[in-house]
Every structure is written in C-alpha cells, then in structure tokens.
Amino acid sequence: MSTHTKPFSEQDAIITMIQGVAPLFQAFLECSNALQQHAKTMFAVFRDPEATDEDRYLAAATLADILYPNTHEGDKLLGLDLATAEQIAKTHHPEARAVLDQMDAEEATFAARLEKAMAARNITQTELARRIGVGQPAIANLLNRECRPQKRTVARLAEALDMAPTELWP
Numbered sequence: 001m002s003t004h005t006k007p008f009s010e011q012d013a014i015i016t017m018i019q020g021v022a023p024l025f026q027a028f029l030e031c032s033n034a035l036q037q038h039a040k041t042m043f044a045v046f047r048d049p050e051a052t053d054e055d056r057y058l059a060a061a062t063l064a065d066i067l068y069p070n071t072h073e074g075d076k077l078l079g080l081d082l083a084t085a086e087q088i089a090k091t092h093h094p095e096a097r098a099v100l101d102q103m104d105a106e107e108a109t110f111a112a113r114l115e116k117a118m119a120a121r122n123i124t125q126t127e128l129a130r131r132i133g134v135g136q137p138a139i140a141n142l143l144n145r146e147c148r149p150q151k152r153t154v155a156r157l158a159e160a161l162d163m164a165p166t167e168l169w170p
Contacts, residue, residue: 024067027067027068028067031066031067035066038062038066039063039066039067042059042060042062042063042066043059043063045059046059054093086100103148105170106169106170107145107148108145109170110142110149110154110168110169110170111142111143111144111145113167113168113169113170114142114143114157114168115143117161117163117167117168118161121161121162123161125139125140125143126139128157128160128161131160132153132156132157132159132160133156142157149169154168154169
C-alpha cells in the first residue's frame with residue numbers, strides 16, 4: 001500500500017515541473033557571482049506587477065544570454081556581435097530604433113569633430129594615442145566608429161587636444 005498523500009497525477013506534475021526547472025537552476029549555479037546577481041535582477045522583472053510584456057521579453061532574452069551563452073554563427077565567440085544586435089533591435093523595437101539612430105548620429109558627429117580637431121592641430125593618431133595612454137588602434141576605432149567612447153575617454157581626448165569635451169561630444 002502506498003503512503004503517498006497526493007494523488008499520483010499531482011506528484012507526477014510536480015516531478016515534471018522540477019525536471020523542467022532543474023537545468024535552469026543548474027545553469028544559474030554555474031554562473032559567476034556577478035552573473036548570478038544580474039540574473040536575479042532579471043528574475044525580479046517577472047515578479048514586478050508593473051513590468052510590461054516587452055520588459056519581460058527583454059529580461060527573458062538577457063537571462064538566456066546569462067544562463068545559456070551561445071556562440072553566434074559558429075565564430076566561437078559568445079553572444080551576438082553589436083552590429084547584429086543593433087540591427088535586430090531596430091527591426092523589432094521602434095523605441096530602440098530611435099535611440100540607436102540618435103547614438104549613431106552622436107558617434108558620427110564625434111568622429112568628424114575628432115578628425116577635424118586632430119587635423120587642425122596636426123596631430124596623428126599615434127601621437128594622440130600616446131598622449132592619452134592608449135594604442136593607435138583605439139584612436140582608429142573611434143574615428144571609424146567601431147566603438148563608442150566612454151565619458152572619461154572623451155575628457156582625456158579633449159584635454160590632449162586642448163579643447164572642451166563638449167567641443168568633441170555633441
């Protein structure tokens with residue numbers, strides 16, 4: 001005689017549910033402490049009664065990246081490359097399109113202003129890189145808009161070019 005207090009079908013449902021959650025929990029445990037903290041923040045979105053469906057979708061996508069990192073198109077690197085991620089965001093989220101277009105315009109203005117300031121001062125990429133303590137490829141990446149500068153980088157560039165940061169960054 002069985003000593004189960006719940007009907008078999010309810011126990012079966014509980015076991016099935018736990019089996020479904022177990023890989024997720026295992027993936028969480030395998031993350032670094034920093035990633036676990038970020039994952040906890042994303043899980044909180046699902047409990048937030050004011051979160052929208054889009055908030056939950058973005059949280060789920062972030063959790064997927066945290067817990068189940070993938071290589072993208074066989075390149076052996078984790079996740080999507082930035083240009084691909086931006087293209088996906090522009091296609092699927094109108095709000096993201098506007099923000100990304102604004103960021104693109106800021107980066108174009110910055111690159112043009114940086115190039116003009118360097119030319120006016122007859123400063124090469126190599127010299128500017130030396131002045132701010134980076135390699136020449138970092139300056140080339142800024143000029144080619146391959147990366148977005150941090151605030152402190154804009155400040156260091158402005159100082160090296162003897163100008164105000166607002167003259168570089170729009």
